[in-house]
Amino acid sequence: xxxxxxxxxxxxxxxxxxxxxxxxxxxxxxxxxxxxxxxxxxxxxxxxxxxxxxxxxxxxxxxxxxxxxxxxxxxxxxxxxxxxxxxxxxxxxxxxxxxxxxxxxxxxxxxxxxxxxxxxxxxxxxxxxxxxxxxxxxxxxxxxxxxxxxxxxxxxxxxxxxxxxxxxxxxxxxxxxxxxxxxxxxxxxxxxxxxxxxxxxxxxxxxxxxxxxxxxxxxxxxxxxxxxxxxxxxxxxxxxxxxxxxxxxxxxxxxxxxxxxxxxxxxxxxxxxxxxxxxxxxxxxxxxxxxxxxxxxxxxxxxxxxxxxxxxxxxxxxxxxxxxxxxxxxxxxxxxxxxxxxxxxxxxxxxxxxxxxxxxxxxxxxxxxxxxxxxxxxxxxxxxxxxxxxxxxxxxxxxxxxxxxxxxxxxxxx
Numbered sequence: 001x002x003x004x005x006x007x008x009x010x011x012x013x014x015x016x017x018x019x020x021x022x023x024x025x026x027x028x029x030x031x032x033x034x035x036x037x038x039x040x041x042x043x044x045x046x047x048x049x050x051x052x053x054x055x056x057x058x059x060x061x062x063x064x065x066x067x068x069x070x071x072x073x074x075x076x077x078x079x080x081x082x083x084x085x086x087x088x089x090x091x092x093x094x095x096x097x098x099x100x101x102x103x104x105x106x107x108x109x110x111x112x113x114x115x116x117x118x119x120x121x122x123x124x125x126x127x128x129x130x131x132x133x134x135x136x137x138x139x140x141x142x143x144x145x146x147x148x149x150x151x152x153x154x155x156x157x158x159x160x161x162x163x164x165x166x167x168x169x170x171x172x173x174x175x176x177x178x179x180x181x182x183x184x185x186x187x188x189x190x191x192x193x194x195x196x197x198x199x200x201x202x203x204x205x206x207x208x209x210x211x212x213x214x215x216x217x218x219x220x221x222x223x224x225x226x227x228x229x230x231x232x233x234x235x236x237x238x239x240x241x242x243x244x245x246x247x248x249x250x251x252x253x254x255x256x257x258x259x260x261x262x263x264x265x266x267x268x269x270x271x272x273x274x275x276x277x278x279x280x281x282x283x284x285x286x287x288x289x290x291x292x293x294x295x296x297x298x299x300x301x302x303x304x305x306x307x308x309x310x311x312x313x314x315x316x317x318x319x320x321x322x323x324x325x326x327x328x329x330x331x332x333x334x335x336x337x338x339x340x341x342x343x344x345x346x347x348x349x350x351x352x353x354x355x356x357x358x359x360x361x362x363x364x365x366x367x368x369x370x371x372x373x374x375x376x377x378x379x380x381x382x383x384x385x386x387x388x389x390x391x392x393x394x395x396x397x398x399x400x401x402x403x404x405x406x407x408x409x410x411x412x413x414x
Contacts, residue, residue: 045289245274
């Protein structure tokens with residue numbers, strides 16, 4: 001029986017990482033044997049239907065040494081006898097000299113547990129995210145003398161040090177990333193750029209069937225039928241929701257609107273307070289984290305999707321937000337910003353409208369334009385949906401990944 005590939009994730013399952021779950025399910029259905037290794041236990045109270053369809057077994061590593069000290073000790077006693085342990089420890093010491101953090105030490109301990117408990121069971125290791133999961137995978141692969149691969153996305157690229165990315169890219173058999181901007185950055189750091197691949201993760205379109213029932217033509221002129229705006233995303237700095245609230249408060253007074261937000265996040269409390277201060281709290285509904293089927297229903301009830309992405313002070317930013325692809329699949333007009341991979345989906349004025357990041361006036365102008373013009377919304381939404389259904393089907397990414405996994409350098413085949 002073919003040994004599985006171990007997919008190493010920071011957390012599983014996570015509501016905000018549907019694209020990873022659909023990728024795992026697609027690979028699984030295509031015949032690639034998989035295991036899921038999570039660096040921590042789930043924190044979301046809900047889960048998407050796709051998580052219940054995945055059959056791969058899940059193993060949780062100790063998030064902190066104090067959580068399972070005996071498990072960590074047993075792992076060390078086993079892996080210190082492996083031929084690759086010294087090389088892994090030398091690599092860790094080099095990294096530690098440049099990154100003296102508890103996080104770095106934790107990743108080496110997790111790598112020991114991974115190598116000790118799954119080394120004889122899995123064919124190779126694949127990290128989803130090139131920051132902490134890839135650190136664990138890199139050290140474990142050294143200990144085991146096995147190949148490893150990586151998927152990079154957004155925050156993991158933009159908040160990592162160049163030396164860390166370059167070291168990992170030099171050692172991984174191959175890496176994929178999901179935006180042209182990320183791809184160009186990783187290629188510039190890779191000793192062999194040909195091993196870095198662009199792969200849009202796309203959307204499972206069977207879960208987002210075309211929606212033909214959008215017949216309302218609200219333009220904000222009727223207080224009894226306000227134009228509906230929606231956004232889906234975690235309340236974190238890079239999403240720019242504070243800018244959105246500042247934009248909403250300066251919309252023309254003759255535009256009646258309501259805004260729905262779906263998602264958790266550490267900044268929800270601050271955003272609620274900001275809405276109160278601005279006097280618009282009564283027109284906003286904060287839904288919190290929602291399951292995929294509830295998010296789909298919300299897309300179909302609204303008129304405009306808005307996501308004012310920005311580059312955070314620490315460099316964090318979105319790649320190509322999957323929620324934009326989801327919204328476009330439902331013929332929902334999208335307004336966003338010219339950040340990172342967003343223009344790879346939305347050509348301004350063709351598939352949606354793009355504003356400058358951190359510019360409430362520009363965002364308000366774009367929202368005003370699509371709010372007042374239902375015909376424009378219809379045209380933009382139709383073009384965006386056509387692009388999604390033609391170029392962002394996740395099956396293309398699954399086939400690309402199957403080809404990479406079957407190259408033979410990881411020891412796994414579908």
